[in-house]
Amino acid sequence: MLIKTSTYPLGPANKLSDDTIVQRLLSNGRFADAYKGELIEGDEYYVPYKKGSVNLIQYMEDNRLSVFYEYDVDNIVVRAKILKDGAYELFDTSQGGAGAHRGWLTGALMYLRDQEDVKSCTNQK
Numbered sequence: 001m002l003i004k005t006s007t008y009p010l011g012p013a014n015k016l017s018d019d020t021i022v023q024r025l026l027s028n029g030r031f032a033d034a035y036k037g038e039l040i041e042g043d044e045y046y047v048p049y050k051k052g053s054v055n056l057i058q059y060m061e062d063n064r065l066s067v068f069y070e071y072d073v074d075n076i077v078v079r080a081k082i083l084k085d086g087a088y089e090l091f092d093t094s095q096g097g098a099g100a101h102r103g104w105l106t107g108a109l110m111y112l113r114d115q116e117d118v119k120s121c122t123n124q125k
Contacts (some may be wrong), residue, residue, distance in 0.1 A: 004114050005046045008039040012047045022047050056109045065090070067105065082108055 005025060006012065013022060018037030025044040026032055039045060059065075066086055070079040080100040082091040091108045093100045 008043040
């Protein structure tokens with residue numbers, strides 16, 4: 001599993017309160033719980049998303065995303081895509097293997113949101 005990390009003070013931590021728990025990367029390559037207020041400049045960390053606090057519908061609305069499905073003759077989904085503004089393809093289940101399995105949409109939206117966080121971090125440098 002690939003985990004996208006940020007280096008403090010860049011990244012999503014600057015939007016969080018000091019008592020929010022994040023995962024700090026230790027020197028041995030493992031993660032440990034830490035409060036955002038304990039991070040010091042240069043700490044590598046990531047913010048685990050809690051499913052209950054993730055509003056993916058709002059994310060889709062804010063970014064003008066839509067979902068497009070392709071079906072076979074037996075009405076079984078064979079491919080699904082996430083489109084921006086109805087045209088620009090951001091995600092396609094036929095690329096990369098797993099297909100349109102249960103939970104693919106949540107995983108894809110969380111991946112896209114994480115990529116935005118990474119992009120915003122690299123633009124701040």
